[in-house]
Amino acid sequence: MTGLIALDMDGTLLDSTGAIPEGFWPLAKLAKSRGIAIAPASGRQLATLRHLFAGNPETEPSSYIAENGTVVWHEGEIVSTTTIDPDLVHQIIDVAEGLDATVVLCLPEIAYILDDHDELINAEVEKYYFSTERVSDLHAMVGTEVVKVALFTHRSAEDDLAPQLRGISPELTVAVSGEHWVDIMNPLANKGIALTALASALGVVPADTVAFGDYLNDLELLRAAGTAYAMANAHPDVKAVADHIAPSNADHGVITELTKILG
Known part of the structure; x- marks a missing residue:
């Protein structure tokens, strides 16, 4: 049973105009009502991610993996940072x-x-x-x-x-x-390490995690997930480690696959 879904942003969830598809919001609400955590997992800044998802407590994520896993935010506070000398x-x-x-x-x-x-x-x-x-x-x-x-x-x-x-x-x-x-x-941080740590904090076993990604900084994320989706527009190396290929971000592939996952 899925308990944690990690979503890369650019080239993955965001469409070709850089926007979150409208079809995402009802799915986010449904997931939250079922106790399934959806965590944006991005190279973007924490403040940027929180701004993108702000506005509705029924759909706002309770967790974020920001700055490629060097910053993890959960339920209102930064719970982990990994710094450089x-x-x-x-x-x-x-x-x-x-x-x-x-x-x-x-x-x-x-x-x-x-x-x-x-x-x-x-x-x-x-x-x-x-x-x-x-x-x-x-x-x-x-x-x-x-x-x-x-x-x-x-x-x-x-x-x-x-x-x-x-x-x-x-x-x-x-x-x-x-x-x-x-x-x-710091090599002690990447999206995959952050996903594993977040799943542990949420009491979710690795097999019950899902991840979507498209680019090279998503490799560790997909490798760490129980089920990995690469977008149709993904880098060939990312497709090579994925369990499934989702339609492209321009075709709202994340929405298509989340609809199947959530039934």
Whole structure:
């Protein structure tokens, strides 16, 4: 019996316009009434996720897996964070400057970005980070609470940026989270680890968990789930680890499969 459903957002639940399909809300209400937890599991910021789902207590999730698993929120509070060593954060910032990549410094409840970026980059950042602050020096904002460093490039994240970043330190995980985004994290955190921990906290056995995803930062999530769905638009590596292929996000594939799961 399903007890926990983890949903990636971009390319998965969100449609081709970046919106939550209207058909999701009655399903979320039904799941909640049956005691089934639906947890958004995203590379997006916690504040962004909470903003997307706010408005109706009958459909709002009680749990979120944010920042690719480095932040877990449950029933009104952050219950887990996984941080990066400050010395390594400084190294990442320095390396990114030489790669012409935009750095987003992610803390559990706010993200910092340099104040000298153009409007195109600002718009891309604001799409994923609802709570942000512009600063003149990212190094000055580095402390003990950095959970993730996100980097945006106009080039290919998978083919160009990620390979150049993987040499920074063996202590770091470099995850390709989108066509132009790379996330750098502590290797003790990913969506799969967060799903397992959340299921344990909810008293749900791993076999009763379901996960949907589409991109490379969803690999661990799908591997950890009892039943794994890759979207039709998913990366080939994600499809390879899935139990089922759902219709694409443009075709509201999550809605189709949730309707079947919930009967």
